[in-house]
Amino acid sequence: MKKYLLVITIAFYTFQIHAQTAQDTIDIKRVALAYIEAQHNPNPKLMESALHPRLVKRSVFRSKAAQKDYISEYFAENMVILAETYNAKGDKFPGNPRKEVKLLDISERTASVKLLADAWIDYMHIVKTNGEWKIINVLWQYNDITQHE
Template identity: 25%
Template sequence: MKSFLTALLLMLSISIYAQNTSDKTQIETTLNNYIDAFYKGDTTKLKLAIKPRLNKFGYWKNKESGNYEYYAHMSYEKAMEFVQKMKDEGKTRDENKIRNVEVLDIGNHVASAKVTAAWGIDYVQLSKDNGQWMIEQVIWEGPYEKAVTQKTSTYYLIRHAEKDQSDKSNRNPHLTEKGIERAKNWSNILKDVKFNAVYSTDYHRTKETATPTASANNLELKFYDPRNMNIENFKKDTNGKTVLIVGHSNTTPIFTNGLIGEKKYKMIDESNNANLYIVTISKDSKTSMLLKVD
């Protein structure tokens, strides 16, 4: 009797496994038809992939702000029109360049999956009618962004050197003699650091502070606007590099805090031009320190 029950349970397990495997294969076929439809402008494959009650919407990343913004809802009819228009206008894509389907979970009647394609990432809900798995719901984000492997990045951040304050109405003063000497001194202090880039705001006092170090490393200054700074994009652009960033009494601590992801450093006193912030970001850690160099 015990042997009979064991055999029965084994047969049931095999049957369930076979069914799940069959469902998974069919779902993957549906998902690939879905990708093909949008890559090739193929309405026939789209009809095989989506249900007439399709509900699809998503979020598109604004390149300037880095924020994701709601994108228009797409119904079954709009999806068909979009794919047909792609075909009519010859706007097809390389079908194998970016393509991945991953079945996340399979129930008796519903399933979930993830699709990675040229436009971004789709999270898909499917349902099974008459033995056929088809897509009912899609929520997506775009554009597609290739994963970046975090290399060790090191950032040195300083405030500009002493500025000329003789004319209070001048919003873009040059450095004083003392400031010029400090700028040269920064270059000397940092002479053993091999910089890949030197960033400065577009003001006389910051450019004049940054120039000696940039020249010592045979680099041209790169300009940034702290008011329109996307810190995550900046970290991607400087991944694996050693960078000097010259800013102001208010922007330098904010920039440092943005790099480390916490509000650790306060505004710099107006009389203080000696702070040196050093931030190191690796795959597994973020460290920061504040030195005062007179």
């Protein structure tokens, strides 16, 4: 029994090692960077290219008046509009904005990524559909938690 378990374990880890390619890693990073760069330099087409049409972006905020937490949600359409309007005046980011992508986990069709930007952190789930990597979920927060009120 132990011999079969060892073979299954080795096979599992072998599959995990070969579950993604170097090109997948490049594409995943490119999609995460497109998401933030589309906000740095207003580019709704770039944002749209990075997002799965069913994307949901969420965060937790606190209502001061009600003293209760609530979840904010944005969808792909909101993010495309945000990419066009948020930094239209060029005053929302420093001259050399932070955009650090950390790959947390990659498998054959899914990836988890942490994006560190200037004012916030985005945790992303990225999915490979029809041969393309797209962001399908984002959970984010400001670095300064008091901005969530």
